[in-house]
Amino acid sequence: MTKDLIPFSTPDISALARALGRELEACPGTPGHVQVLNMLARGVGYRNFQHLRASTRARPRLPPALSLQAARAALSEAPVPDAPLEARRILAVTRQFTEEGALQRWPKKASHRLLALWAVWARLPARRRFTEREMTAVLAPLHAFHDPALIRRNLVEAGLMTRTRDGSVYQRIERRPPPEALALIQALKTAARG
Incomplete structure (x- = not known):
């Protein structure tokens, strides 16, 4: 059986050393091979080694332009920690x-829904107020399952949009998307162009 090669890097070796130090202090005795792998993975932000391996295996299947750096450059945002x-x-x-970038079905998982909402949010006009009817018209080309109320409600609940109490005025909240949302937004832009 061939061994999977899993690349490992860290943006801050000092932070990794501190994390490993804390892990080693909490570990009774000498840690084993798997424990060290888990410590290293947790030191750079993964839950454990399995999480690191699964994420590494999935990367080749992503569109080539999909990287945190490409997403940052595309959105001209200030750098954030890796x-x-x-x-x-x-x-x-x-x-x-x-392929046109419209949400074709409502994701079942909450984490997938939030990421999809960020992609919809990115295509909404910034700093503009909309009536409910105008917001429905803006959302129409952004989804294919014809339920703008579901999207409006979830954008508000996720803190990506504001709505007056009577539901008459909507406005996108200007926020910095998290790294995964930036990467998804970039992937969808790349797919729509290509």
Whole structure:
């Protein structure tokens, strides 16, 4: 059986050393091979080694332009600390969209729904107020399952949009998307162009 080669890097070796130090202090006796693998993976932001391996295996299936750096450059945002991207989650959510970038079905998992909402949020006009009817018209080309109320309600609940108490005025909240959302937004832009 061939061994999977799993690349490992860290943006801050000092932070990794501190994390490993804390892990080793908490570990009774000498840690075994698997314990050390888990410590290293947790030191760079993964839950454990299995999480690191699964994310690494999913990366080749992502579109080539999909990287945290490419997403940052595309959105002209200030740099944020590197964090491990959930490549499998991003890949799964990209499958929820048509080639034109419309959400074709409502994701079942909450984490997938939130990521999909970020992709919809990114295509909403910034700093503009909309009536409910106008918001429905803006959302129409962004989804293919014809339920704008579901999307409006979830955008508000996720803190990505505000709505007056009577539901008459909607406005996108300007926020910085998390790294996974940036990567998804970039992947959808790349797919729509290509």
